Amino acid sequence: MMKQYMKIKEKHKDSILFFRLGDFYEMFFDDAIIASKELEITLTGRDCGKKERAPMCGVPYHSADSYIAKLVEKGYRVAICEQIEDASQSKGIVKRDVVRIITPGTITDDKVLDEKSNNYLCCIYMDKDGIGITYVDVSIGDLYTTQIIGNEKKIERILFDELAKIRPNEIIVNEFLYNNEDLTNSIRKRFNTVIDKFDEWAFELSTAEQKIKTQMSVVTLEGYGFKNKKYSIASTGALIEYLNETQKVSLNHLNNITTYSINKFMVLDMNTRRNLELTETIRGKSKKGSLFWLLDKTSTAMGGRLLKRWIEEPLINIEKINERLESVEELINNILLIDDIKKLLTSVYDIERLMGKIVYGNCNARDLLSLKNSIKVFPKLKSILLTTNSKQLTKLAKNLDTLNDIYELIEKSVIEDPPLTVKEGNIIKSEYNKELFELREAMTKGKEWLSKLEKREKERTGIKSLKIGFNKVFGYYIEVTKSNIKYVPDNYIRKQTLANSERYITPELKEMEAKILGAEEKSMKLEYDLFVEIRNTIRQEVKRIQKAAKIVSTIDALNSLAQVAFKNNFVRPRLNNKGIIKIKNGRHPVVEKMLENELFIPNDTHLDNNQNRIAIITGPNMAGKSTYMRQVALITLMAQIGSFVPADEANIGIVDRIFTRVGASDDLSQGQSTFMVEMSEVANILNNATNNSLLILDEIGRGTSTFDGLSIAWAVVEYISDKNKVGAKTLFATHYHELTELEGKIEGIKNYNILVKEKGDDIIFLRKIDKGGADRSYGIEVAKLAGVPHEVIRRAHEILSELEDRDIAKNSVAITKSNTYEESKTNETIGEKNNNHQLDLFSIKESQIIDKLKSIDMMQITPLDAINLLYELSKEAKKM
Structure with missing residues (x-):
């Protein structure tokens, strides 16, 4: 048996082998050591040679699913090795083989899977010119594929966007992608998924194409939209081969492939999905509080x-x-x-x-x-x-098939309360099959005969306590207490002695036993065969x-x-292709629901591609700027999924993408500070947004010094406002009140603020959006509301008073946008020192930094390069 185990294990070195022995799945050697630790089960041993003792542990086969699920959840592959012949019919050791390999992406146990979430296995084929992405939920059979052609940066960006949507539990890749360690490691960390390399031959175009044809039972792939999609063919064919190798069954529920283009849907990157809390909350990763929870x-x-x-x-x-x-x-x-x-x-x-x-x-x-x-x-x-x-x-x-034939088949064949197992009988109705009816008749009559025999023998022997029983070892027997042994007839044959009784058999009893047990055995086997026949009919x-x-x-x-x-009380949105987003009394759908009995203050929104492209929103923290911006994004998204929206009226211009840059976070695993993460996200938005996109930008530039941050925020607004560069509809929340100067100077920018009411030293948030910019931030008042000690609040007011007396903005030259973005390089003098030698907004003492600024060619520099340069200049300035 151990030789058999070792031979099978040799073929499945990368899996924990569940080796079936009777009613248990056993594990040996390293598998046993790993399983005992991960599953918290006892590690024992088994002699497998003169000197060797194999570490061993096991789990009952009837409860193995939960143990398998735990291992798979931890990233292990589990190979299920079963007996593949009837032990009663075999000579020597029973034949065994692996019947299925369970991986994180192929688990189908409905007791483990989230019923309202898909469990996706993803296959990716990549080379320097393109990428194919195919994914499947094997518990259902849904299979989807797409491909992207382009440069490496474009491919990687779109790959991350798709993976953010798919969220696969397992990914298999070709060698080219697997060898890109930076990319694969980044995918593992960001999506907490397993990535394995699959056989290179499976991705070859001709091989992959044939695999798809065989699975779909077709001679051409044109009907599935695979024309000129070699990357999708490679990833799909390899995925099917992987399923054949691991599942080892005919997957005829996987009979349709959906090829799609990423341009057919609104594109949402990982940050947007997280910030809008579409299917789970940022904190706690729970469904409650997400848009999905609401809908x-x-x-x-x-x-x-x-x-x-x-x-x-x-x-x-x-x-x-x-x-x-x-x-x-x-x-x-x-x-x-x-x-x-x-x-x-x-x-x-x-x-x-x-x-x-x-x-x-x-x-x-x-x-x-x-x-x-x-x-x-x-x-x-x-x-x-x-x-x-x-x-x-x-x-x-009209297209709904009522499946009457399937209903009738199950109705006339399966009894109403069957057991969990399918090999122990009592699952098929007697009327369904003539042979089954006759066998059950024989069983019934046989048991009636036994009852009559017991009554007759009691009367014949005078032994009132005599009874007929059954066990699996001796079959049917007649049991007599020892006090009545003297009355036992001569034709009784002693079979077993117990402490207080003797058990006997008779030739007549054994003859009937053979008939009854034969009928029971035949009945159970027939029922199982009938069940399999019914199951296969439904499978077809x-x-x-x-x-x-x-x-x-x-x-x-x-x-x-x-x-x-x-x-x-949602309303049907009207839709347009003119770029207009006009919402009357819009509400945040989730926040409103979470408030329950509290009143949610609604707000209007007007964005378009002309005079209302960018809304600069100012006001204090906690006043509701972020909630307002998110609600506009969610109302737009809800409209485009076909949902009614929380508003009195809504006219929604179709957007191709929603981008969000909200909140502060770092990515220490990637060696990135909070500010670097912020700038990377801004760069992604500036490089990929179009004039049909919707941008939600909250506090750009807050991760660095005031001057640097304001400079970046200002430049970003200018860049977005330029129709030749971005021109997207944008909600831009900021504490930099200087940005309100842009209204009237740059086409399409409008100022808005969150209203507050001052009451002595306190403030009341009115949660209402109004035209115009805020004149102050109320930061100290918010700090007071948060419970900051009174002494700190008092001192903050003193410092603020001193700073306001020497307001930098009042003593600096106003910044206006040049006629063109490129002309700004000619503005070498952008500030003056005041009488107190106070620095204005952009004047810098150090000539070395000034020289660097002068050397910049604004005609050539990209937004990302500009952001990186500002970041480096900021670091240098702080060192001096």
Whole structure:
């Protein structure tokens, strides 16, 4: 047996081998040492030679799933080694082999997986000119692929954007990407995922193409949109090969591939997803407090997963968005319909993952009943949706296959309360199969005969306590207490002696035993065979069932949006392609919900591509600037997923991207300070935003000195305002009041402030956005509200008074924007010293730094280079 183990282990060195021995999965040697530590189970040993003793540990096979899940969650691969022949039929040692390898991206146990989240396995193929990204949830069968062509920086940026959306638990890559250690290490750290290199031959174009054709049972890939997509072909083919190697079953639920272009959806980078808290909160990483938490009123797990995908992938096609909005509006106008759909869908189980279990062959009879009970509501769901006026809802209803044949098959075959196991009988109805009916009749009659035999023998022998029993070792027997042994007839054959009784058999009893046990054994085997036959019949209809499940998921997601809109008084947004975002009395959907009984103060917003491109927002901390900006971004995003929005009116111009730069954080693992992280994010925005983007920028430049920060913030606003460079709609919150001077000097900039009310030395936040700039920051007042000691507050007021008397801005030359960005290099004199030799905004003492500034060629420098140069000059100035 140990030789057999070693031979199998040799083929699976990178996995922990669960080796089936009877009712246990055993692990040996290093696997046992690792497993005992990670699973906190006892480490024992087993003799496997004259001197050698192998470390050993094990887990019961019936509860192995939870142990496997723990190991996989910690990043280990687990190879499941089973007996592949009947032990009773084998000669010598039972044949064993690995039947499946479970990895972080291929786990399918529904007790472990989050029911409303996908568990994605991702495959990436990359070379110097492009990249292919393919990902799949093997518990469902959904497979998606895209490719990007371009330079290395573009490829890497888009890769990170896609991974932020996908959030895979496992990634397999080709050698080229694996050898790029900086990139792979960055992916591991940012996404907390496992990355492994896969066989290079699997990525070869001809091999990969053939793998896809075989899996999809087609002779050409054009129907799947693979034309001129060699990178997608390579990553998809390699992913299918990886699944074949690890899953070792026919994955016929993986029968459709969705090829997509990243330009078909609103692009959201990792920072934006985090800052807007789309599916989880920044603090605590919890669902509660996220947009998904607010919008998710789905009745099914698969509806919840689809809704989350909609949030992760906002649309940019107005027709498709309006199709969803029309359906949501139809449901809202018929509140009884919302309730009817919700009640029906409450009975629907996770059909997508049930089909995954059926395809894998690890479902039981209860899973089939769950499928049956889910299908049962389809006819009613179809009929009520056909009565609606919504084009999408009626189309969904017409395309919904009610799967009556599947329902009937399970209804007439599977009993209502079957056991968890499928090999111990009592799962198939007697009427379903004639042979099964006859075997059960024999079993029933046999047990009736035993009952009559016991009664007859009691009367014949006069032994009132005589009874007929059964155990697996001796079979059926007659038990007599020792006080009655003298009455035992001569035809009784002693079989076993116990402390207080003797057990006997008779030829007649053994003959009936053979009939009863033979019928039971045949019955259990027949039931299992019938179950497998039923399961395989359902497996053949996987495409139909998956299609129906997708339709039900869509109905569920739309109904969820309708419920939320109705309950929270949301309105249908109008959409435009003119770049106008106009919101009347907009509210932050999540904050408003979290406030519960408190009143949320609504605010208006007006942005466009002309006179209202940039809103400079000033006001104190805690006044609500960040909440306001986020609510504009969320309302825009909600509109583009097809949701109603929290406002009195909303006219939303389609945006291609939303960028956010909010809050302060560092990335010490990458050797980056808070300010460097901030500047890197700003650089990404300036280099990739378009005039169709929406930018949310909060306190740019706060991570460095006042002069440096103001300079950067000012330059960033100028750059964004230039239509030839960015020209994006922007909400720009700042404490630098000097930036309010830009209104009227640069086209498209408007000033706004958060209103506050002063009451003595205290302030009251009114949470209202008003036109015009704030005249002060109220920082000391906020510090007082936070509980800073009174002595510190008093001294801060004294220092502020002195500084205001020597206000730098009052003694400096006003900065105005040059006619062109490039002409600013001619402004060599940008400030003067006052009588107290106080430095104005941009004057610098040291000639060395001045020389560097003079040497800058503004015609050539990029935004990122400018930011890096400012950063270096700042460090030099601080040293002097």
